[in-house]
Amino acid sequence: MATEETLVLVKPDGVARGLTGVILARIEAKGYALVDIRLVEPDRETLAQHYAEHEGKPFYEPLLEFMLSGPSVAIRLAGNRVIEGFRSLAGTTDPTTAAPGTIRGDFGRDWGLKVQQNLVHGSDSVESAERELAIWFA
Ligand code: DAT
Numbered sequence: 001m002a003t004e005e006t007l008v009l010v011k012p013d014g015v016a017r018g019l020t021g022v023i024l025a026r027i028e029a030k031g032y033a034l035v036d037i038r039l040v041e042p043d044r045e046t047l048a049q050h051y052a053e054h055e056g057k058p059f060y061e062p063l064l065e066f067m068l069s070g071p072s073v074a075i076r077l078a079g080n081r082v083i084e085g086f087r088s089l090a091g092t093t094d095p096t097t098a099a100p101g102t103i104r105g106d107f108g109r110d111w112g113l114k115v116q117q118n119l120v121h122g123s124d125s126v127e128s129a130e131r132e133l134a135i136w137f138a
């Protein structure tokens with residue numbers, strides 16, 4: 001059994017739309033454990049660290065602006081293969097095409113939303129999870 005930890009964020013759109021509870025319900029129903037959870041209002045420097053891999057891309061500045069637009073919920077989540085498993089629960093990046101049944105596919109209502117308004121973040125590898133958990137749970 002490969003017990004892992006990952007960083008999950010309920011992004012500002014998820015918090016503002018009151019979806020934190022339903023997202024947590026899906027996470028808990030899957031059997032993952034909440035190790036730590038907190039409401040955060042990150043500064044630009046924190047977000048620049050978190051999204052360092054995307055610096056210079058066309059969506060980088062809008063992404064940071066969006067992430068600064070309101071609080072997020074940061075979750076340290078543990079479970080068997082939770083890194084891969086949470087990303088499966090979340091669905092693919094673009095909510096328009098994310099599969100029904102996923103968080104992004106079910107709740108990423110397409111009313112002309114930007115791709116960054118995709119409700120959640122989940123670390124994509126063991127290395128990313130360690131790096132990101134250190135940023136959000138310093
Ligand atoms: P993910 O969040 O699925 O891991 P990512 O790491 O490639 O996706 O990108 C980080 C965030 O940046 C993503 O959640 C939303 C935004 N983003 C990615 N690609 C984008 C694009 N082509 N246009 C606008 N925003 C984008």
Ligand code: MG
Nearest residue numbers: 121122123124
């Ligand atoms: Mg990513």
